């Protein structure tokens with residue numbers, strides 16, 4: 001028996017096979033192309049996304065021909081795809097969550113901003129799906145609009161996996177669209193009207209642990225049931241066993257996403273966080289506070305691809321260690337605006353504090369530290385909004401392999417950072433959900449024993465130095481926002 005988890009992320013697609021002990025049997029990964037047609041625009045090719053799923057599954061099944069009990073899907077959220085149900089073809093590229101093209105479009109709905117936030121828990125921002133869908137409908141006209149379907153990446157994959165039989169999503173993904181009422185847990189008529197959204201476009205919303213049809217289109221998996229769908233950050237929260245109120249995790253991937261389970265408390269943030277739906281131990285909706293940082297590990301890709309300062313992300317640690325500190329250099333990587341807790345869609349990135357002695361090592365270190373500072377800002381907001389000071393921060397995602405970053409994070413937060421043995425919490429969450437639904441595990445309690453701590457980073461920096469670091473960061477953010 002094994003569970004196949006598909007983690008379709010911003011940078012690429014990872015398919016992972018888990019056994020009943022929650023161990024990885026095999027995994028396969030393919031990058032996807034990042035398409036930047038204009039300044040601030042980001043697209044993915046939906047057909048390429050689908051192909052990476054097919055390819056990674058084929059690779060896994062070649063390595064492990066055994067039986068697959070169920071499939072679970074976790075996905076990059078908000079990214080909008082519109083396709084024609086008669087042909088199965090997208091009418092344009094996917095508009096990615098990072099894309100800022102609908103910045104101006106958002107101002108069209110400014111008068112409704114309060115109502116939108118009250119119902120959805122989200123700020124009116126180009127990050128979320130609604131204005132992306134609106135943009136597609138207005139800029140990609142088709143002869144038969146009644147044939148169109150919208151989906152976030154999970155719905156697109158479900159449609160393709162089931163051979164066009166299932167058009168569905170789950171409430172964690174729906175809660176990121178600006179169209180879903182997270183108090184009443186339904187598509188909201190007022191919101192559909194505001195955004196001019198035909199209901200026929202929208203997928204059915206299910207529980208993350210549910211029956212989503214069977215795989216028809218991939219021969220190696222034909223007939224295998226799809227039993228879980230969740231947005232990647234909520235999936236990671238579940239994979240980290242943060243089932244109860246006050247538990248918090250931070251994922252360091254392309255962006256950084258800190259999510260705190262707040263149980264049945266819908267907390268309307270006063271500090272720039274958003275309220276979203278997460279998954280409780282029974283697989284039912286619970287509330288969460290989230291801080292989304294748009295550029296996390298992606299700042300390393302920028303150092304690599306645009307600045308040519310590193311050859312690969314992992315190298316950043318050794319280079320940053322060459323400098324004892326960033327020597328007063330701060331990078332505020334507002335490349336796609338600043339997300340939580342600032343929400344400045346127009347902000348542009350900056351490097352401040354350069355002196356004649358500043359060198360490559362300082363820049364690389366400042367870039368790494370910017371990931372921790374941004375997460376610190378979100379953590380502070382979360383403590384203020386929830387009234388809970390977590391004992392530790394549980395972490396996952398690609399960039400947690402960087403020990404310097406993790407130690408600096410613990411130093412800034414003043415609480416321990418716990419890194420689990422399996423840092424692929426996103427895929428693990430999808431596997432847990434699909435496995436629970438399939439009876440591989442009887443209850444969420446069983447899952448706790450499958451998780452193991454790899455290491456813990458304790459705060460070490462003295463208070464004076466920490467204060468200086470944070471003061472310098474706050475100054476750099478102020479300068480950035482002042483333009």
Ligand SMILES: Nc1ncnc2c1ncn2[C@@H]1O[C@H](COP(=O)(O)OP(=O)(O)O)[C@@H](O)[C@H]1O
Nearest residue numbers: 009011253254297298300313314397398399402
């Ligand atoms: N050792 C490292 N140090 C810093 N950043 C890293 C390291 N390894 C990977 N990253 C960054 O982590 C990100 C990839 O993490 P991943 O969790 O796979 O992302 P995603 O799910 O967003 O596709 C990339 O942005 C990469 O630059």
Ligand SMILES: O=P(O)(O)OC[C@H](O)CO
Nearest residue numbers: 009010076077253254255
């Ligand atoms: O693909 P990731 O891991 O960067 O996550 C993307 C988020 O879901 C966007 O909200």
